[in-house]
Amino acid sequence: MTATTTTVTPATGTAAVRVRGARRAFDGRVVLAGADLDIAPGEFVALLGASGSGKSTLLRAVAGLDRGATGQFRVPDRRAIVFQEHRLMPWSRVWRNVTLGVRGPGLRSRALHALTEVGLAARADAWPRTLSGGESQRVALARALVRTPELLLLDEPFGALDALTRIKAQALVAKLWTEHRPAVLLVTHDVEEALLLADRALVLRDGRIAEEFVVDVPRPRALDNPRLLTLRRALLRALGVNADLPTDESVPGEKP
């Protein structure tokens, strides 16, 4: 299989993100087999899939972090990523972390503004290691926000948080998205998280987007909304889990 060259061009027209035929193989193991992905401006898209299905690989390709990925990528220049680990520079104070890579005057006030949005302005001069896991992740969000991104890439950003902190962080992301309306690609393994936050939930299987669920539930959403419960069951089934028979048939990617 000869790889076609990657073309990254600025997104124009209607789509914020347009990916065609994304391919990636690691040592001969094909992870992405020509995945297509579209995200409209301001749209919140969740990307789900079984462990090792290539969710993060696709996100990294979209982010331009993976030079081994091939295909057509049209992605905004102004984009920001929040990783599963906060990835703050331990030797820079919180506010310096927020403005990392940002140029121009008034950096500190811009950092403070972004930190206020995540409720952490008081910790602007703290060292990252003195923050809790949830706080660190909120600083990482502020670091993304300060760039006023057109595309926000979230790679399982709440995966390492405890259950209570995760709920708060999800609410914070929902609030920030409503206020700033960037296009969002959220990679997650948490079905509830996808349904609470996203306009569309995509399921990645066999290296392609296999299924799409439009989450047509008005916000703010409650998890006990009957429509969400139906979607949850369908989404879980698409991921190879039968929610009605949790002890059985949990074979990923099974097909009749």
Next chain:
Amino acid sequence: MSSSVLDRTGTAAAPVSIDQPDDAPPAPARWRRAARRLTPARKATGLLTVLLLWQVGAGAGWLGTTTPSPTDVITAARELIASGELAHHLGVSLTRVAKGLAIGLSAGLLLGLAAGLLRLAEDLVDGPLQSLRMLPHLALVPIFIIWFGIGETSKIALIAIGPIFPLYLNVLHGIRGVDERLVESARSCGVGRPGLILRVILPGALPQILVGLRQALGLGWLSLVVAEQTATTAGVGFLMNDAREFLRTDVIFVVLVIYALLGLATDLFVRLIERRALAWRRGFAGE
């Protein structure tokens, strides 16, 4: 900050929340502060005991006739200071070390940075340096005397060559040890190559670089001792050799103490840098 409160109450139930904010509770803090105030006294006790035993031992003759007592050493030091001899010789030695270290540290740092940041430089530089590293640099004394003569040049060259290797190695390993994920994260934040070096790679490598600096400075003093053993008429090493000729063991001990103090001073200097530059980092300090 309601979330930190939640984090804390959540620890009992949720096993995931290992990351509490770590402001220490008040009572242990008071203990720790009291203990910290006592630490210098605790550290001094051991040293004072050794000095006391030495004084008593030398006075009673347990240590033989050629061992001066601490008070003899102090008297000798007073004389050397009063006559200006000590200042003169120390000045000469310090100048030698300063020149040698200036060359050696710069070379080690530059080579380490080049090899750490550029693959090409690593391929070119690492092989020769790794093989030279195996050579005890003090064995170079004879060849340096032939090459550079018995004057200052050979001494400075000897002091310069030793520190190159530990500094080079630690700079290189420090840079290699910087978390790739932080580099990626900085890149995704739009940090360019100069910014990456200044704000990610060098700060990340700094702890290891300072370890290298400490080793390098130690080697500098070691080289000074050897360099001043032969063919010199000034320097604290000469002072010691001269004292040997006249069996002035008290003067020899003065020089030994000076060597120790110089080593101590450089170590304190590096620790001071560490405390300032590595304030973001806290390691395990011991119970």
